[in-house]
Amino acid sequence: MIHEILPVGALQCNCSVLGDELSREAIVVDPGDDIGEIVKILQRHGLTAKMIVITHAHIDHIGGAHKLRALTGAPVYMNEDDSFLADNLTVQAGWLGVQPPENPGIDTPANEGDTLRIGSMEAHVLHTPGHTPGSISLYLPLEQKVIGGDTLFRNSIGRTDLPGGDTGKIGQSIRGKLYVLPDETVVIPGHGDSTTIGREKKLNPFVRG
Ligand SMILES: [Zn+2]
Numbered sequence: 001m002i003h004e005i006l007p008v009g010a011l012q013c014n015c016s017v018l019g020d021e022l023s024r025e026a027i028v029v030d031p032g033d034d035i036g037e038i039v040k041i042l043q044r045h046g047l048t049a050k051m052i053v054i055t056h057a058h059i060d061h062i063g064g065a066h067k068l069r070a071l072t073g074a075p076v077y078m079n080e081d082d083s084f085l086a087d088n089l090t091v092q093a094g095w096l097g098v099q100p101p102e103n104p105g106i107d108t109p110a111n112e113g114d115t116l117r118i119g120s121m122e123a124h125v126l127h128t129p130g131h132t133p134g135s136i137s138l139y140l141p142l143e144q145k146v147i148g149g150d151t152l153f154r155n156s157i158g159r160t161d162l163p164g165g166d167t168g169k170i171g172q173s174i175r176g177k178l179y180v181l182p183d184e185t186v187v188i189p190g191h192g193d194s195t196t197i198g199r200e201k202k203l204n205p206f207v208r209g
Contacts, residue, residue, distance in 0.1 A: 001121055001143055002026075004041050005188060009033030010096065011060040014190055016147055018140075019047040020119025027051045027118055029138060029147050030061040030190065031068045038064070039071060050118050053110065054078040055149025055190060056135040057085035058162075059092040059101065066102040075107035077116065079127060082134030085164065110136050123147075126177045130170020131158030137178065145186045146197070152178055152187055154195035157206045171207050179209040 002019030013032040019025070019042075026047040031038050042049055049072040054062045057078065065076050078086070085092070086103045093100035110116075112127035116138070124139040131150045135158070138147040150158035152174050160167045178187070183198030201209025 002045050002047070006034070006037060006041060008037070009060050009063065012191060013060040014188060016188060017041050018121065019045050020121050023119035024048060025050045025118040027053055027116060027123065028068060028074070029053045030055055031064040032060045032062065033064050035064040035067045035071065038068065049074040051116060052076045053116070053138060055137065055147065056132040057082035058132065058150070059089055059096065061149065061190065062086060062104065063101040065104040069104055076104045077108045077110040078106045079111065079134035079136050080106060080109045081129065082132050085132060128173035128177050130160060130166050130173045133164045139181065144182065144184055145188060146178065146181060147188045148178065148190065150190040152200060153189040153191065154193050155204060174207045
């Protein structure tokens with residue numbers, strides 16, 4: 001599988017481009033900004049975007065989704081519990097002092113238990129609320145990777161002081177949905193360096209396994 005991680009925008013959100021080498025189809029996760037750079041990655045690998053997946057509707061993760069869909073035609077997958085955040089992108093843009101991007105809306109709701117497939121690659125949707133009510137993580141069992149959005153970071157967890165945040169729920173999500181994955185699973189967080197489930201279970205100062 002092709003996997004490129006590109007930190008995008010002022011908040012350096014980790015955008016993932018997941019490509020199937022045979023079908024040349026791709027999933028783009030969290031195209032928050034820098035859509036030109038994301039399109040260049042797709043072109044460099046000869047990939048066609050088939051799905052745009054939003055881990056949660058904070059502006060740094062969703063900001064470029066409308067533009068990327070306009071360029072590629074790929075539908076937007078997101079959990080409906082975050083619609084209220086997508087609906088207030090103007091307010092979120094105000095927090096950052098940037099122009100509000102267009103709300104892409106949801107083409108296909110992403111729910112716990114859904115499996116997204118491109119070629120031989122499969123990504124399981126885990127509903128991991130807490131940072132936001134509709135936060136999801138994408139588990140790629142064959143690749144032993146999980147793309148966790150802003151739920152679990154190396155040595156940290158997502159903030160829960162923004163609208164819809166819930167400290168109890170983020171702990172439940174991490175323990176119940178992420179720490180149950182194999183220890184060697186690589187975590188690609190929404191920001192910063194990758195880690196593993198085993199490492200965070202042992203060393204994460206906020207949620208121990
Ligand atoms: Zn966030």
